Amino acid sequence: MASKNKELIVELLKSSKLSVTDTRVKILELFLKSNGALEHADFEKLSGKSFDRVTIYRTLQTFLDKGIVHKIPTTDTSVRYAICRSECREHEHHDHHVHFRCEECGSTQCLEETDIPVLSLPKGYDVHNVEVVVSGVCKACH
Amino acid sequence: MASKNKELIVELLKSSKLSVTDTRVKILELFLKSNGALEHADFEKLSGKSFDRVTIYRTLQTFLDKGIVHKIPTTDTSVRYAICRSECREHEHHDHHVHFRCEECGSTQCLEETDIPVLSLPKGYDVHNVEVVVSGVCKACH
DNA sequence: AATTAATTTGCAACAATGTTGCAAAAGTAC
């Protein structure tokens, strides 16, 4: 099961034309293990301090560039990342789903099944992307 | 007209039970002058370095607490603030409008006239607040 | 208008977060 994940991760990296390194594998493992979005500090904690901070920054940036992960907007200074489950894998992100932030447990989740609604903006605005972040109480927190 | 604004600002501060200080007046002036959201660094630049960084942080936090300004979600580490134009003035924020981030000029605007759409989330999720941030090209940038 | 009381400010010191250049290490291709 762990090795199953490992195989999947190696395949993902290769299909993104990225070399397979310990840091990248570990960070992807943490993404797959976690049930919510992660931020930079989480990787330092969860990885047991085994990787340099700079390497984590660079790895996350690489994953962003390759469309392996996406960012989730927040109103604080933290930057949250989640793995892209579905379509988006190549150049552009297509994570057209809603994000949910639980005020109880603090977790941020991708609601893959909840589509972004269609918006009608005032004339003159050219829409490229719509982000929806819902806050409230999640399923697990009742 | 500048003094007209000043009167308005003094009234706003007093109605929020805040004492009228140079920093608070100046920051509110900058909000009213600007046609988009501002972030912390903007106040340092726009005010001509006349106020201490710490004071700006504390002032913005105070304005948040009093419902004078609201935050706008971003995917970078910056925190953007906009003045609350309409209802929300007391305890809670009611800025149920869409925010727009222009990829050309970098400005962030409140689209007060564009309502947040109604969402249907999966069972078990309790919705408290919905944030919508649209990115694209704004009216001014054609 | 002067005194008093409460609030706000600026400074220093610190913590956390993010960036860049560069040499050593690891990965990939041959």
Place this chain on the structure above:
DNA sequence: GTACTTTTGCAACATTGTTGCAAATTAATT
């Protein structure tokens, strides 16, 4: 295994945000 390319870790620095505390400012009272 060797050569070539990419990635990593370290150091050094920049930016952003927080806290305690004394001095300054504002508001309330006489």
